[in-house]
Amino acid sequence: MKHITIILGCLLFSTTILSQEIKPKEVKAIMKKVADWQIEHYRDAFTYDSPHHPLDWTNGALYVGMAKWAAMSDRDKYYTWLKTVGELNNWKLHERLYHADDHTVGQFYLDLFRKYGDEKMLKPTQEQFDYILYHPAKTALTWQSPFHQSRWNWCDALFMSPPVWAKLYKITGEKKYLDFMMDEFKATTDFLFDKEENLYYRDESYMGKLDNGTKIFWSRGNGWVFAGLVNIMNELEPGSSEHQYFKDIFEKMAAKLLKIQTPEGHWAMSLLGQEFYPTPETSGTSFYVFGLAWGINNGVLDKKTYGPAVEKAWKALTSYITPEGMLGYVQPIGAAPGKAWPDRTEVYGTGAFLSAGTEVYKLYSGE
Template sequence: MFTLFRPLLFTLGMCALCTHAALPDKATVQASLTSMADWQIAHFRDDYGRQHDWDNPINGWPYAAMYIGMERWANIAPTERYYEFLLSVANENKWELAKAEYHADDQAIGQLYLSLYNKYQSEHMLANTLKRTTHIMNNPSQQPMRLNNYKYTERWTWCDALFMAPPVWAKLANITGNKQYRDFMFAEYVATANHLYDTEEHLFYRDEHYIGVKEHERKIFWSRGNGWVFAGLALILEDMPDGPQKAYFETLFTDMASAIIKLQSEAGFWPMSLKAGDVYTTPETSGTGFFTFGLAWGINNGYLDSTTYLPAVEKGWTNMTSHITDTGMLGYVQPIGAAPGEAWPDKTEVYGVGAFLAAGSEIYKLLNISEDQ
């Protein structure tokens, strides 16, 4: 059973934007986003700065997360070049999802395809994502809601999955007018949350293997894992109509936001193990990027008051931009993994760039709103 209705504060308090000076002006934010997007396009096929030998096709989840951030920047950029890049990627992929039929990670690129469909309204942009998702809905997995050392990955048995797949389903419900996609997504999401969400801490365990386990005498809540969930909630809410389902996601989003801002370091980043910031003192820009995106989105959309949450956005953005190298690369992105670990100033990953572009795009919108006050 899930809790639905609880009063939400929809107070923007935008006057606070007039007095905070920590965010740069719009031109500076735009320049940062342009530079980062251009760097990523230039290094699209490189392993420049990367830390692993994983097989990551350009329709896989690491790239999909980058495309999601790139598309949000493309939507407000003063040039069509970023949409042209995204269209070239989609065409090269033949608008296909990644190979594992039920795996949430392999559905993630569907978010790009559906965003492009919403812009260009060409049926071939929709077809493959619609076919895959419809098959899953009509033939739901019978696997249990547990990961079991990656034995069961057909359902959303790890928290990262809540960023990868659910927004696809929410978008499809709107595009097709068929609420069955939304209902299926909601039921699966609640099942995952009931499994992995700590109702006392208002944070998610990465998967079942961390429930009840402590490190340094504290629960283990992975920064990027919770960043995936928090950013994913923003993406889902953008496509949810008013009603009990949306109220569930709203409550989850605001509860997580309240917990998240208490765990930010003084330097502005979120530690890789959220409850052990005194131990994990290395900056990390992917989790920080997703949290900064979600918080800025929450302010812009009336879920979070700026007096409380804007300072965290300012600190997060300032910290991230301080880790851009002289070559234009975003450093301190934790490599692919499932738990707190290490990051390095000269190493990056494409999903970290996606988080940066999503966060910066939302901050750019926030600065636009402040001009209108």
């Protein structure tokens, strides 16, 4: 009964949303509703039977979006909430020294450091990254080689760790952080980027495999990369060789994404297999909206060409939000195309949606 009620609620809500023009005030209102719902349900269990650790990558992705929302909200509540998370965890990264997933929370730590100037928000991340700089992992990028995830050998990692390195570079002015990030990002891209499709394999294990006759490019996996590119470019000087490197990848991916958007507005869980994965999926789609809207706002993408795709996708996303503020159709934790449901969510989906909303708001408000 609960499942049916949620579906009906989403359908009624979606009919209203899809018939409306996008208005900045309404973008802000729906973001607030989603952010407030997620804070209230922050310690709920989603994919697993217990809630995620506060420093887990899942929550790290939530904090990335929440920090962007906090910066545009008229209330201090969201910054206060983020500060509380940091303080309760002594501003430390998660457990694994080299693993990109455990670096994700560093993004919001450094965002808060820039706002408040409190050294304790910066130092643990900087000290750990300094150690990595002078003791870099030497493992291969091949999948399941010994200690293989000590380097960025899966595409999700390009969202999790590189933006932290870029932020450290911007904050300190020390090029050693940028140089390390560039070397590792290029190594991962040379390994996982398919130059024919302009998309990333999730990891080496998906190369050469087919799903219903199509190459397997996971939507959220490429969403991680696309959003990560934006979060990195935000820290670099436009026109620099480093910025141009990421911009080139971004433009290639954007052009591909435009071609494979579904008629409903979302992107299929297997990006090249729309007919086999008709179910909406909101985490990957949110990341694509974030990136495409950012591209338009920053003069990287043509508004006339890409604007309709952003509008269609944003309307689709908001149609999957329940009246209470839960973002539905978020694929559970995984590494490949799968399933999603209208009454299932995840914290990283909310983070992606809030990131998207910040750029959609700018696009339609003219800011």
